[in-house]
Amino acid sequence: MSRIGKKPVEIPSGVTLTQKGQLVSVKGTKGELSFKLPDSVSGKLDGNEFTVTPIVADNTGRSMWGMCRTMIANMIQGVTNGxxxxxxxxxxxxxxxxxxxxxxxxxxxxxxxxxxxxxxxxxxxxxxxxxxxxxxxxxxxxxxxxxxxxxxxxxxxxxxxxxxxxxxxxxxxxxxx
The missing domain is CATH 3.90.930.12 (Ribosomal protein L6)
Known part of the structure; x- marks a missing residue:
């Protein structure tokens, strides 16, 4: 189990996160970034939290889980502070x-x-x-x-x-x- 992947990503005020299928877009005061989630991972937006979960419990799903969560957290950090x-x-x-x-x-x-x-x-x-x-x-x-x-x-x-x-x-x- 991924310790990093389990944590939900907090979305601060002033940042909008949109999800269309596997494409996650983050827009903030400094700009806009997008990231396509791999097929072995799914994302879910709940209010001001975004959670990432593996679809398949094999090695690829578990290995991509924490990386995808970190990529989305880095995008949020980038559009707010840079x-x-x-x-x-x-x-x-x-x-x-x-x-x-x-x-x-x-x-x-x-x-x-x-x-x-x-x-x-x-x-x-x-x-x-x-x-x-x-x-x-x-x-x-x-x-x-x-x-x-x-x-x-x-x-x-x-x-x-x-x-x-x-x-x-x-x-x-x-x-x-």
Whole structure:
């Protein structure tokens, strides 16, 4: 039995959740998101609570149960508050700036790296060494932040690179004479 799947999802005021068959749509102040429930899971709307139950008690139904409940809870969180990931650039000469909808970064390569923000995602560079990725879709925000980090991952000897805010980079000892 899924402990997460058993819990009903609370729908706060200002958020409307509609269900048409297996398609669940959530609309709030920041936008609208939708998710299609798998065939092995069903959802039920009761007032201001949404419950997810497995249709078939086999492995696929039980494995999708908690995931579907979490996806709907994340959609509700996204349309009310949104999601945000902060990245920091560490290294001499490493900087980022916004040029319209494009993030331009200097990461120690011979060329600048330009990254276009995907639809539904906003990227900001308030400081030259800070990048903020925000949006209503948790998966899209995390994926975009991971793509930006992938351009220059933090290396273990000097710690230079793009890292998440507060990320600990394990340092290695350099060569000895």
């Amino acid at each position: 999601y945000k990931k902060e990245l920091e650039l560490q290294g001499v000469g490493y900087r980022a700036q916004m040029k319209g909808n494009t993030l331009s970064m200097q990461l120690g390569f011979s060329h600048d790296i330009n990254f276009d923000a995907p639809e539904g995602i906003t990227i900001e560079a308030p400081k030259p060494t800070q990048v903020i990725v925000s949006g209503i879709d948790k998966q899209a925000v995390g994926q975009t932040a991971a793509k930006i980090r992938e351009f220059r991952k933090p290396e273990p000897y000097k710690g230079k690179g793009v890292r998440y805010l507060g990320e600990y980079v394990r340092r290695k000892e350099g060569k000895k004479k």
